[in-house]
Amino acid sequence: MKIYFYKREKATDEYIRESVGNPEAKILRTAKGKPYLENGPFVSVSHTDDLVVVVVSENNIGIDMEKKDREIRKQEELMEKYYSQKEKEYATTKEKFLEIWTKKESYGKFTGEGVAHIGKDTFSHKGQYEKIEKEGYIIFAYREDEDDL
DSSP states (O other), X not given: OEEEEEESOSOHHHHHHHHXXXXXXXXXXXXXXXXXXXXXXXXXXXXXXXXXXXXXXXXXXXXXXXXTTOOOSSHHXXXXXXXXXXXXHHOOSHHHHHHHHHHHHHHHHHHTSOXXXXXXXXXXXXXXXXXXXXXXXXXXXXXXXXXXX
């Protein structure tokens, strides 16, 4: 797995092409918008404000990031709709709330289904969440293979 960070200035596909090292790469999308390359590798993208992160992997992967100082609107409603009881009990701070949210988003990007279709219990997925360190951000990648990260 390789992770690339970019200042947000261009279209998402340009960052994907740059990350895979192929300016001619044909980028396709699933019916729900998940980007993929016709002949691999797997890619996942997230952006927040002025930063873009792209992860490139030989195996399916999802990534998401949020700024730690992000304003959260309707936190209680989001927790009621998308968080399990165990997650609600864990999310006692803004940072813990965002940790759960980025894990949910990374899993939703892994499956290509998005947050609305992944179920409430983030902790029950069989794969692994990998925390990516970047000052001022909460970033998690999700994968189900043991050899990729």
